[in-house]
Amino acid sequence: MSTGPAPRPAARSRPKGWAIAAATTAGAVLALQAWVNGRLGEAVHDPVAAAAVSDGVSFAVLALLCPFLPGFRRGTARLAHRPGHGPGRPGAPVLRPWHFLGGIVGGVVVLSQATSSAALGTALYTIALVAGQSLSGLWVDHHGVGPGPATRADARRLAGAALALAAVTVPLLGSLSAPTVWLALLPFTAGIGLSWQMAVNGRLDAVAGTPYPSVALNFLLGVLVVAAALVVDLAVSGAPAHWPRDALLYSGGLLGVAFVLASVVLVRHTGVLVMGLAMTGGQTLGSLAVDLAADGGGRTGTTTLLSSAAILLAAALAARPPAVRQDEPQPTLPERQLT
Structure with a gap:
């Protein structure tokens, strides 16, 4: 007796407009x-x-909020019992110990911001960051690191990755100063980790059933990374002698909480690809x-504008999923790619 073709997994629903708008705001x-x-960083030298x-x-804000976050304790308990095991409920992805390390990237991103953003200018810093993010997103999606199914790297995606790399190279060639190139490598490297961080955070969220445990874990690991760098910095240079009075300059931590929380919440509604775009x-x-x-656009020259446009085009190329034939079997998340 014929059993017929194997049933296909349910396709991901189309991303909602509000989630795409929220992800765009989170990027800003x-x-x-x-x-x-x-x-x-520039003010305190x-x-x-x-x-x-x-x-x-x-971390201080999250430590105060965690006891009041809905489902925080229940989600944390679920994560504590899942490393190295299968999913805790139908449809939840498998977790491995390295899926819990996304917060290390958060510490690297903050260090890169404080070290190179003022010297490069926010636009050039962002070009380098998103170029690394686009390249990493190609690998992350191809191997199915996130909570959704794997998406193969086709010619369109490879072209988008190449365009992203070219977009960050052109502005640097305009200056060709060794400090600029080395400074741009910091956000570029941080961007490579950023797509991976969003993917593993989405996986933790899918298992926990709530985003808050992964958000708290991210900032705990980020604080540890930055604290280790601070110990070395204090031993070499000592503590800063002057701190500015402008309260706005101390709001970076709150903005970081908003960004990480948004990225963890939205990835289940958009997928890693659309959220990255x-x-x-x-x-x-x-x-x-x-x-x-x-600064009145003093650092935003024509080359930077063109590179920004190229980054947007590269992201659009890299994020568009490849066409799948009706008779082609739908890929599931392969266990072997996660070990």
């Missing part, structure tokens, strides 16, 4: 955080101390707006 928030942390303040504020657009446009408002 990240660009503003880069400007705030960069200016604080110590970017590591500035990063420590930003992450310290974030929306956040890239928000980051790019937000960084141009921040530079324009802060």
